Amino acid sequence: MAGVSADVIVVGLGAMGAATLLALARRGVSALGIDRFHPPHDQGSSHGETRITRLAVGEGAAYAPLVARSHELWRGLEAETGEELLLQCGGLVMGRRGIATGHHGKPAFVERTIEVARQCAIPHEVLEADELGRRYPQMRLEGDEFASYEPSAGLVFPERCIAAQLELAGRLGARMQLGTVVRSVARDGDGVCLTTDHGLLRAGRVVLTAGAWTSGLVPALAPVTSVRRQVLHWFPVADPASYAPERFPIFIWMHGPREGDYFYGFPCLDGQASLKVATEQAEEETTADGVDRQVAAKESSAFHARHVAPRLAGVLAARERAAACLYTVTPDGGFIVDDVPGVPGAIVASPCSGHGFKHSAGLGEALAARVSGAAVGLEAFRLGRFGA
Ligand SMILES: Cc1cc2nc3c(=O)[nH]c(=O)nc-3n(C[C@H](O)[C@H](O)[C@H](O)COP(=O)(O)OP(=O)(O)OC[C@H]3O[C@@H](n4cnc5c(N)ncnc54)[C@H](O)[C@@H]3O)c2cc1C
Structure with a gap:
């Protein structure tokens, strides 16, 4: 695909996007992260100093591998950065x-x-x-x-996690365009085109991790979030x-x-x-x-x-x-992680309902694997379960 800004663009660099961008950078993928603000910030879902984490997640056993992997990743990131992230x-x-x-x-x-x-x-x-x-x-x-x-x-320290992930992603070659608002996402040949307030961007694959703004970019989420x-x-x-x-x-x-x-x-x-x-x-x-x-x-x-x-x-x-x-x-309190209807090449990840942070590092790694072509089992979070 000619004229692409990056192989993969990640829209939204909060909990989910920062983890995904770092995981892409670790895989050596040419990745660009975009955010409307300058993360970590206090306008979305990932501020307030602390988030609870627990391995025994009563929300369902499907989540257990994600939080277990997140703990491993945060411990690794602590060793790399010297930051305390997980207590x-x-x-x-x-x-x-x-x-x-x-x-x-x-x-x-x-x-x-x-x-x-x-x-x-x-x-x-x-x-x-x-x-x-x-x-x-x-x-x-x-x-x-x-x-x-x-x-x-x-507990996990959300702002510190996001800052550490973005800092390391940058050191590993990921690029970031902050203070940029993505207005729409559309199919573009065999890739994806983003309209932003700073012009058009093109990528082979796009990961949408825009938190509370997500349904504005993916209308299929509006009825179920x-x-x-x-x-x-x-x-x-x-x-x-x-x-x-x-x-x-x-x-x-x-x-x-x-x-x-x-x-x-x-x-x-x-x-x-x-x-x-x-x-x-x-x-x-x-x-x-x-x-x-x-x-x-x-x-x-x-x-x-x-x-x-x-x-x-x-x-x-x-x-x-x-x-x-x-x-x-969401109506069942679960996450949504799925392909974006009508935009091949775009994936949306909305892991909130009040319990997403603890899973974000593991889920980011899984998303990076998925956009790189690996078969990753995230079926529990399909949009289709709501009949959408
Ligand atoms: C009060 C509160 C308490 C919580 N407690 C816990 C807890 O104890 N344990 C737990 O595991 N989870 C908890 N959660 C849930 C957890 O914090 C969220 O699941 C997680 O932070 C969601 O991350 P996100 O990446 O989806 O959203 P965010 O971190 O909000 O990131 C979205 C990013 O997208 C950017 N963005 C949005 N739209 C655009 C656009 N159009 N263009 C460019 N950029 C855009 C935003 O600026 C933002 O940086 C809590 C949440 C809240 C609010």
């Missing part, structure tokens, strides 16, 4: 006996987590409330809680040492029967005196360009009163800071 401080997935609680669209999430841990031989312990209370006196329990504790769970504003809160703690990663794990806590009776959180990180906590909301839709990025103080105080004050000791109500972030959600 395995342990993780609790908690619910209450006798109260049906789902998460990420999956019912009985604690039980499913335990099932995946058993199926995939992931070391874990099932803890009852008395043991939880002994280990974590910071938690105020009702007495009927139970949890799956996974020592290999923990929607964007939701989510809020992250940081609250000061009276005794940061009691919430340090050595004493306090990441947690996902489903504490009641109502929709939204759920929150998750992280330990206090090095040098910080605040705890990051959040819940998820599925009711209100928004758009990537129209979302309200300000977080009102009353949003944080309502969150603290409902979730934090009754359950975590010594976490103060006056927030330190807050941030808004975007989920791109």
Whole structure:
């Protein structure tokens, strides 16, 4: 194909695109990455310092190889760059006996987590409330809680991962065009043509990893994806040492029967005196360009009163800071990774619904293999499952 800008163009260099660009560069593929902003940034789905990672993914065993591979890749990247990217401080997935609680669209999430841990031989312990209370006196329990504790769970630093991946991709020969908006994607002979606000680009293959903006480029995704504003809160703690990663794990806590009776959180990180906590909301839709990025103080105080004050000791109500972030959600809470209908040579990857970061390095590697012609088993994420 004459006049191509690169063999492969990656559109969107957030979690998914940065991982894909690095994996392409490692394979020696001539690759160009494009982003409308300058990643890592705080306009999409990959900001806020930390993301939970766990190998026993109650979202389904189909995801387990991706997160396991991601951990290996991040450890390798740490060795190459000297950056700390993955902190395995342990993780609790908690619910209450006798109260049906789902998460990420999956019912009985604690039980499913335990099932995946058993199926995939992931070391874990099932803890009852008395043991939880002994280990974590910071938690105020009702007495009927139970949890799956996974020592290999923990957190990833999203901005650091994206920066490290892009930096290394550049060193390995990938090119990047930042501050460029891709407006449309179309078939172009046996390749793909992109219209951008800086002119036309052509490539043999294109990978679309545009996060919350994806349906604007792939209309087939519009009926099966929607964007939701989510809020992250940081609250000061009276005794940061009691919430340090050595004493306090990441947690996902489903504490009641109502929709939204759920929150998750992280330990206090090095040098910080605040705890990051959040819940998820599925009711209100928004758009990537129209979302309200300000977080009102009353949003944080309502969150603290409902979730934090009754359950975590010594976490103060006056927030330190807050941030808004975007989920791109599918009806079954699963990812979409598939060929773009009507544009041969283009692949779309929308791995969000609130649980995509932990899989991004492994999925990026799989996408790079797929555009390079390898048979890669990503059938669980086909668009066709929605009848589209
Ligand atoms: C509040 C919150 C909490 C989360 N918690 C977790 C968690 O604990 N664990 C977990 O595993 N996952 C979690 N997730 C999900 C995870 O963060 C996402 O799945 C992941 O970040 C999605 O990455 P992405 O690459 O699809 O999108 P993004 O990182 O947003 O990247 C998309 C990129 O595309 C660029 N772009 C968009 N349109 C265009 C265009 N037209 N032209 C050029 N560039 C374009 C954007 O600028 C952006 O850089 C959470 C998400 C949120 C919002």
